[in-house]
Amino acid sequence: METRRLGRLGHESSVLVFGAAALAEVSQDVADEALDLALAAGINHLDVAADYGDAELRLGHRMRHIRDRVFLATKTGQRDRDAAWAQINRSLERLDTDHVDLLQLHAVCDLADLDRVTGPGGALEAAVRARDEGLVGGIGITGHTHDAPVVHAEALRRFDFDTVLTPLNVALDDRPGYRDAYEALVAAVRAADVGLMTIKAFARRNWPGERRLSTWYEPLTEQDHLTAACSWVLDGHPEVTGIATAGETGLLREMIAAERDRAGTTPERSREVLRAVEGYSSPFLAMPF
Numbered sequence: 001m002e003t004r005r006l007g008r009l010g011h012e013s014s015v016l017v018f019g020a021a022a023l024a025e026v027s028q029d030v031a032d033e034a035l036d037l038a039l040a041a042g043i044n045h046l047d048v049a050a051d052y053g054d055a056e057l058r059l060g061h062r063m064r065h066i067r068d069r070v071f072l073a074t075k076t077g078q079r080d081r082d083a084a085w086a087q088i089n090r091s092l093e094r095l096d097t098d099h100v101d102l103l104q105l106h107a108v109c110d111l112a113d114l115d116r117v118t119g120p121g122g123a124l125e126a127a128v129r130a131r132d133e134g135l136v137g138g139i140g141i142t143g144h145t146h147d148a149p150v151v152h153a154e155a156l157r158r159f160d161f162d163t164v165l166t167p168l169n170v171a172l173d174d175r176p177g178y179r180d181a182y183e184a185l186v187a188a189v190r191a192a193d194v195g196l197m198t199i200k201a202f203a204r205r206n207w208p209g210e211r212r213l214s215t216w217y218e219p220l221t222e223q224d225h226l227t228a229a230c231s232w233v234l235d236g237h238p239e240v241t242g243i244a245t246a247g248e249t250g251l252l253r254e255m256i257a258a259e260r261d262r263a264g265t266t267p268e269r270s271r272e273v274l275r276a277v278e279g280y281s282s283p284f285l286a287m288p289f
Contacts, residue, residue: 001042001259002234004241007195009138009162011071011101013045013242015234016259017197020046021247022214024053031058034249039066041256047165047244048095049075049106050087056094063096072097075106075142076123079116084123088130102163103127104140114151118158138162142199145284146172149181156188164189168198168240170232170274171205171282186239195241201233202226202246202255203283217283219246223254225277228270230258236267 003012018038023031038046048055056074063072074091078084088103105117105124117123130136140163141155148166155161166185172178189196204220213219220226233243245255265273274280 001256003044005195006045006071006241007163007189008193009102009195011045013071013195014043015242016041016043016255017045017047017242017244018043019199019244019247020048020055020059021052022245022249022252023048023055023058024247025214026058026249028058028061030249032062034252035059035062035066037252037256039069043256044069045071045073045242047073049077049104050091051075051077051106056091060094060096067097071101073102073104073140074100075104076127077106078123078126079113081121081123081125084126085129088126088135092135099135099137101137102140103130103136103138104142104163104165106142107144108141108151108155109143109145110147111151111154114155114158118155124159138195140165140195142166144199144287146175146178146282149178149185153181153185153188156185156192156194160192161194163195163197165197165199165244167200167284168233168237169201169203169229170271171203171280172200174275175282190239196239197242197244198233198237198240199244200283201229201243202251204277205279205281206283206286208279213248213250215247216288219248219251220277221251221254223257224273226251226254226258227261228265228273230255231262231265232267232270232274234259235262236270
C-alpha cells in the first residue's frame with residue numbers, strides 16, 4: 001500500500017487509515033479479524049477515539065503485540081482541561097500502552113466549539129500537558145459538518161496543530177463555497193507542514209430509512225463506487241496523506257481493494273462515476289448527533 005509523509009510528524013503513513021469506529025460494537029474476534037486484514041494489507045495507521053464505544057479496548061487487546069508496527073492515534077471529545085486529562089489517561093489504559101503517537105481534539109465542528117477547546121481551561125491545555133509529559137506525540141484536530149475546513153483553518157491560526165482530519169468527497173466539493181474553504185485550509189496546512197487527513201471519502205448520503213450498517217451515514221458499497229471515491233481523494237489531492245476507512249468492518253476488504261485498484265481510473269472519471277450514484281449527497285445534511 002502507498003504511504004505518504006504525515007507532515008512534520010514524519011511518519012510514512014499508509015494512505016488508508018484504519019477507522020477504528022468500526023470496532024465500537026463488535027466482538028473481539030471480529031475486531032481481531034479486521035485488524036489482521038488491515039495489517040496484512042499494509043495499513044500502519046490506526047485511528048480510534050475515546051467516544052467509539054469499546055473500540056479502544058478492542059485495539060488494546062492486541063496492542064502489546066503490534067505497538068511497534070503501527071502509528072496509533074486516539075481522540076478526546078472532552079472540552080475542558082480536567083475532563084480531557086482524565087480521558088487521555090483512561091484511553092492509554094484502555095489501549096494498553098504508555099503513549100499514543102497522536103492525540104486529536106475530537107469533532108470540533110464550529111467556532112464556538114473551537115473557542116471552548118482552545119480557550120483558558122480548555123481541552124487543548126490537557127493535550128499540551130500530555131505531550132510535554134511524553135504521553136502523546138503530536139496534537140491534532142478533527143471535525144465534521146460543512147464548516148469544518150473553515151474551523152480547522154482558524155484552529156491553525158490559534159495553535160500549531162500537527163495534524164488536521166477534515167471531511168472531503170465529491171458531494172462536499174460540489175457544495176457552493178466548500179471547495180474554496182478546503183483550498184484555504186490546504187494553503188495553511190502546506191505553510192506549516194501539517195499532516196492533512198480526510199474523512200467521509202466513502203460516504204454516500206444520510207440513511208434514507210433504517211440503518212443497515214454500523215456507520216451513522218450510509219456508505220458506498222459497490223466496488224466501482226468505492227474505488228472511484230478512493231481515487232478521487234488520493235489521486236486528485238496530493239496534499240492528503242490518508243483517508244479514514246468507513247466505520248464498518250464488513251466493507252474493509254472492499255476499501256482495501258479500492259486503494260489497490262485505483263490506478264485504473266482518474267479523478268475526473270471518478271467524479272463522473274460518483275455523481276451518477278443514486279442519492280449521492282453530503283452526509284452532513286442531517287446529523288444524528
